[in-house]
Amino acid sequence: MTSPGRYASSDGSFARSAGGAAARxxxxxxxxIVIGVLLLWQGFDGGEPTAAVGDGDDAGADGNGGTSGDDGSDDGSGDDGSDDGSGDDGSDDGSDDGTGDDGTGDDGTGDDGGTPGVxxxxxxxxxxxxxxxxGEPGLGSSRAEAxxxxGYVAVPVNAASFDNELSRVYYTAGYEDEAKQVADVLGGGASVLDAAPADPLALVAESSREQVADxxxxxxxxxDQVLG
Structure with a gap:
C-alpha cells in the first residue's frame, strides 16, 4: 500500500518560510564577517605594534638588537668614530705641532736659532x-771733530811722519767692524781698512804715544785725501 506523498501547500507558506530562513x-x-573584521583589527592594533616596540627600538637601544641599529653604527663607525679618530683633533693637532709654526718656524731656524748678528x-x-x-795745519783736529x-772719543795727533801718501784706518784686535764705521764717517770705505801693526803706537809721533796708548x-x- 503506497503512503500518500507530501505536497507543498497551495497557500505559499512554504515559500515564505524558505525566504525568511535565507534572509536570517x-x-x-x-x-x-563584521565580528571577524573587528577581531582581526583589534589583533593587529594590540599585538603587532607591541611586538615592534619590544623587538625593534628597545632592543637596539639596549644593545641586543643586532649590529645594524642606529646606536650601534653611530658608536662604531658613525660620526663619533670618525670625528674622534681622524677628524680635527687627530690630523690638525698632529700637523700643527709637527711641521707647523712651532716645529720648523721661528723657534727652529728663525732669528732665535740662527747665527747672531755682529x-x-x-x-x-x-x-x-x-x-x-x-803736515797740513789743523787737519787732524778737523777730522777728529767729525x-x-x-759720539766717538777722538784725539788729533801727528803721524810718525808727514810723507804718507795713502790714508789708512788701522784697527787693533776685535775692532775691525768699528773701524769700518769710522771709515764711513770720514768718507772712506772698506778699502782703507788695515790691521794695526804689532806696535800701533809706532804710527804716531813719539810725543803723542803716551796720550793714545790704550x-x-x-x-x-x-x-790722497781719501779720508779728508
Missing part, C-alpha cells in the same frame, strides 16, 4: 787717534 542566514553571515761697540766706547800724515760729533783705532790722513 544572510544576516548571520554578515554579522559574523755686535759693534757704541761710538762712545771706541777710542780713535786721528794722525795728521801730510768723529766726536757722532786707543783702539788709528787713522792716518795721507796725501
Amino acid at each position: 542566514g544572510g544576516i548571520l553571515i554578515a554579522i559574523a 755686535v759693534v761697540d757704541p761710538p762712545e766706547s771706541v777710542k780713535v787717534a786721528v794722525a795728521n800724515g801730510r 768723529l766726536t760729533t757722532v 786707543f783702539h783705532i788709528f787713522v792716518v790722513l795721507g796725501s
Whole structure:
C-alpha cells in the first residue's frame, strides 16, 4: 500500500518560510564577517605594534638588537668614530705641532736659532787717534771733530811722519767692524781698512804715544785725501 506523498501547500507558506530562513542566514553571515573584521583589527592594533616596540627600538637601544641599529653604527663607525679618530683633533693637532709654526718656524731656524748678528761697540766706547800724515795745519783736529760729533772719543795727533801718501784706518784686535764705521764717517770705505801693526803706537809721533796708548783705532790722513 503506497503512503500518500507530501505536497507543498497551495497557500505559499512554504515559500515564505524558505525566504525568511535565507534572509536570517544572510544576516548571520554578515554579522559574523563584521565580528571577524573587528577581531582581526583589534589583533593587529594590540599585538603587532607591541611586538615592534619590544623587538625593534628597545632592543637596539639596549644593545641586543643586532649590529645594524642606529646606536650601534653611530658608536662604531658613525660620526663619533670618525670625528674622534681622524677628524680635527687627530690630523690638525698632529700637523700643527709637527711641521707647523712651532716645529720648523721661528723657534727652529728663525732669528732665535740662527747665527747672531755682529755686535759693534757704541761710538762712545771706541777710542780713535786721528794722525795728521801730510803736515797740513789743523787737519787732524778737523777730522777728529767729525768723529766726536757722532759720539766717538777722538784725539788729533801727528803721524810718525808727514810723507804718507795713502790714508789708512788701522784697527787693533776685535775692532775691525768699528773701524769700518769710522771709515764711513770720514768718507772712506772698506778699502782703507788695515790691521794695526804689532806696535800701533809706532804710527804716531813719539810725543803723542803716551796720550793714545790704550786707543783702539788709528787713522792716518795721507796725501790722497781719501779720508779728508
